[in-house]
Amino acid sequence: MPDSASQPIVVSGIGVVASNGSGKDRVWQAIREGRARIGPVTLFDTADYASGKAAEIADFEPEEILGGKGLRLLDRTTLLALCAARSAMDDARLPEEQGAAGRLGVALGSAMGSVESRAGYYLDLYREGFVGLNPAHFPNTVVNSPASQIGIRFGMKGFNATISSGFTAALDALLYGADMIRWNRADAVLAGGVEALNPFTYAGFEKMGLLSRQTAEAEETIRPFDRRRSGSILGEGAVVLVLEPLGSAERRGARIYAEVASGRTVFDREGLHRYPAGGRGLETAIRQVLEEESLAPGSVDFVSVSANGTRSADVCEARVLARVFGGGTGAPQVAASKSLFGETFSASGGFQALYALFGLETGLVPPTPGCEIADPDCSVACAGAGAEPKEIRTVLVSSVSPIGYSSALILKRSAAAGGVR
Amino acid sequence: MKETGRGERPRVAVTGLGAVSSIGTGRRSFWEGLLAGRSGVGPIRSFDTSDYRVKIGGEVHGFRMEDFLPRREAGKYGRASQLAIAAALLAVEDAGLPPAPPESPAAVLLGSTMGECREQEAVMRAWHRGGPGQVRLRNLARLPDSLLACNVMSALGMGASGAGPTGLWTTGCTFPTACAAGNYAISYAYELIRRGDVSVALAGGCDAFSELAFAGFGRLMNLARQKCQPFDKNRTGIVIGEGAGILVLESLEHVRARGGRIYAELLGYGMSCDAHHMTIPHVDGVTAAMEAALEDAGVAPAGVSFVSTHGTGTRMNDKTECQALRRVFGNRMEHIPVNAVKSMLGHTMGAASALAAIGCALTVHEGRIPPTINFETADEECPVDCVPNTMREQPVEIAMNNAYAFGGNNCVTVFARFES
Numbered sequence: 001m002p003d004s005a006s007q008p009i010v011v012s013g014i015g016v017v018a019s020n021g022s023g024k025d026r027v028w029q030a031i032r033e034g035r036a037r038i039g040p041v042t043l044f045d046t047a048d049y050a051s052g053k054a055a056e057i058a059d060f061e062p063e064e065i066l067g068g069k070g071l072r073l074l075d076r077t078t079l080l081a082l083c084a085a086r087s088a089m090d091d092a093r094l095p096e097e098q099g100a101a102g103r104l105g106v107a108l109g110s111a112m113g114s115v116e117s118r119a120g121y122y123l124d125l126y127r128e129g130f131v132g133l134n135p136a137h138f139p140n141t142v143v144n145s146p147a148s149q150i151g152i153r154f155g156m157k158g159f160n161a162t163i164s165s166g167f168t169a170a171l172d173a174l175l176y177g178a179d180m181i182r183w184n185r186a187d188a189v190l191a192g193g194v195e196a197l198n199p200f201t202y203a204g205f206e207k208m209g210l211l212s213r214q215t216a217e218a219e220e221t222i223r224p225f226d227r228r229r230s231g232s233i234l235g236e237g238a239v240v241l242v243l244e245p246l247g248s249a250e251r252r253g254a255r256i257y258a259e260v261a262s263g264r265t266v267f268d269r270e271g272l273h274r275y276p277a278g279g280r281g282l283e284t285a286i287r288q289v290l291e292e293e294s295l296a297p298g299s300v301d302f303v304s305v306s307a308n309g310t311r312s313a314d315v316c317e318a319r320v321l322a323r324v325f326g327g328g329t330g331a332p333q334v335a336a337s338k339s340l341f342g343e344t345f346s347a348s349g350g351f352q353a354l355y356a357l358f359g360l361e362t363g364l365v366p367p368t369p370g371c372e373i374a375d376p377d378c379s380v381a382c383a384g385a386g387a388e389p390k391e392i393r394t395v396l397v398s399s400v401s402p403i404g405y406s407s408a409l410i411l412k413r414s415a416a417a418g419g420v421r
Numbered sequence: 422m423k424e425t426g427r428g429e430r431p432r433v434a435v436t437g438l439g440a441v442s443s444i445g446t447g448r449r450s451f452w453e454g455l456l457a458g459r460s461g462v463g464p465i466r467s468f469d470t471s472d473y474r475v476k477i478g479g480e481v482h483g484f485r486m487e488d489f490l491p492r493r494e495a496g497k498y499g500r501a502s503q504l505a506i507a508a509a510l511l512a513v514e515d516a517g518l519p520p521a522p523p524e525s526p527a528a529v530l531l532g533s534t535m536g537e538c539r540e541q542e543a544v545m546r547a548w549h550r551g552g553p554g555q556v557r558l559r560n561l562a563r564l565p566d567s568l569l570a571c572n573v574m575s576a577l578g579m580g581a582s583g584a585g586p587t588g589l590w591t592t593g594c595t596f597p598t599a600c601a602a603g604n605y606a607i608s609y610a611y612e613l614i615r616r617g618d619v620s621v622a623l624a625g626g627c628d629a630f631s632e633l634a635f636a637g638f639g640r641l642m643n644l645a646r647q648k649c650q651p652f653d654k655n656r657t658g659i660v661i662g663e664g665a666g667i668l669v670l671e672s673l674e675h676v677r678a679r680g681g682r683i684y685a686e687l688l689g690y691g692m693s694c695d696a697h698h699m700t701i702p703h704v705d706g707v708t709a710a711m712e713a714a715l716e717d718a719g720v721a722p723a724g725v726s727f728v729s730t731h732g733t734g735t736r737m738n739d740k741t742e743c744q745a746l747r748r749v750f751g752n753r754m755e756h757i758p759v760n761a762v763k764s765m766l767g768h769t770m771g772a773a774s775a776l777a778a779i780g781c782a783l784t785v786h787e788g789r790i791p792p793t794i795n796f797e798t799a800d801e802e803c804p805v806d807c808v809p810n811t812m813r814e815q816p817v818e819i820a821m822n823n824a825y826a827f828g829g830n831n832c833v834t835v836f837a838r839f840e841s
Contacts, residue, residue, distance in 0.1 A: 122545035138637035139699035143597030148828025160694035267580035404571035
């Protein structure tokens, strides 16, 4: 058994496409400034809905990152995933030949692939009939298309997996990717999640009452843990990380952002079609990973949370954290990335991981700009802007969802990452 | 015999088999159907086919969720979930496990190509008629593919609950890795058991009969009009099917402690990506997955006694798969019995490699190889012994289960006869 089995798995590259910037440097800057980009949806008509806002990627120009060739038939979901993958590989300075050697894997979280491509194929069928269907569009309808296109475009011949678990899908993909390296199934893995804004998912969230009913005039923001919250706002984007064993990252002289430590996804029956009031699944997941890492609750420096401005989501997560960490001033601060990037559904775990990586690199607990007037039912503390950097070694990523799964993941400063700050 | 394999990690036993298929439901009926070469293919009843040239499919007729769950419960799930829940209940019963949720950490891993397609159809027909206002919340709420595994766990009473303790957990996920999805689920269950995370897992795949898949494959000119004929010179394509296959996988220690029956040992698996084309398989990737699986299982090519092929019946797949078999086995390939259960079931998409895995487990257990039916004319491009039309009694030590998918997502599992 090669030594990768016992080695820490580290993040050595960050790729991101988000509403408020693309590429790690621009997104880091947006996080520093607490700058979200939430506005009226322009990709489709929302006149029929009370809501109408999103954290949409304006002027998405994939050719700038991917070059112009071979993009014509690809959908938005796949293009977002490809751009994030490309930027992660560039950031990691990953040698191309690793892919060809069959040892580079892909693990992508996606709730339903390109919902727009699949829904569009149904509409084509109903409008035009069988003869009107374009065969070239059919491959876009399968959920594993974005991950497969990463494999095809960048020649990655290791395993290629898509994981569908909803809100926790990107975190599950990170865990799966790290495990596949530990199990000697790959030398390095591109892992993350993708979600594209589309009218069908939008309608689903709207009908389930998860979206903010803010009027056009109201301030445009998600307010996790804030008593003025009015619901969530959808976002879109992709986060792809390069994972590899510590030894290979060191040999390549790569930048080591963090170690991917323990993680756990737990099914919570109570949370199958609504946020689980009890939060037993999330609590179990968090306690499991703390135990596996032998971490006292006090050694968690902050929690990158999934709170999205939906009351039941915020309250559930806050109560679970209070039970685990004891609440009060001793509890770790929390940071809600959805306040900045919107609710990016199956990519959201990737953005939560990004918040953790930002904190580990900069020593700053990232902001939750929408949280200003605390909800008395949520006894958590968010970081304010302009805080002094501090020592951040261990971040808990926590995710609770209304479609069954809750996840916890520890990202920690790698022992080898001393030079980063 | 030792309960741990190489590296002192737990060995993985196949102990329960649950099938819902067009040729039979339940382990016994499914296996009888496979051995008899029963065809599950007939005129499509799921939707009106008057606009289509092709009229046939492998549908599961007479399936009623109420036969498995109380009526109130039964109405909560879409058809893909229903098929999977039934297969899971059958598998658990077949394993002789108590109907109560497991008392140790467990996992439920499910593959699917099309997801909850009937609900997708309901949503999109309504949308087509009158826009989002016409869509019913009930259908929408059932859409996410991720729910498939959740619904199985929920129906089996697994997972955390509001009042429950926090110590016991069940994990799961859906692998939407198209036509190899069942093997993805099985192989991840294998890893979780080998690592000691869980001692019991339910793994497999499901898909309901999908008009979208039917139309899409039809537009790719991949559908057979009469029958599915893998490896036949005159084969014309796939037949869309539906079904669910679930395997109970357990650590050897766990099954020994409870005195359960073992059908087979899951020895290992291999994965690869063609990195070539979304719909055209490539011999390099297909070969790489088989070689990785054999290496993982610690089996030399000479040790393989049977291959359950991906065998879809398209010109391209069968030719490519045979080229890959040639690369792995050399001239011995012509003497290794192989079969293609898709000749009987049609292509059950996410369930395909799971139902084939059930076939592999029973093949090594009983030493009987189900046939490839509809075989009439040999094809020089496919020089395999496909056990044509009649099953064969022959001891099988090692069975390899091939699965390839859209996107070049390949996953191959290896099963061994278990001697207790």
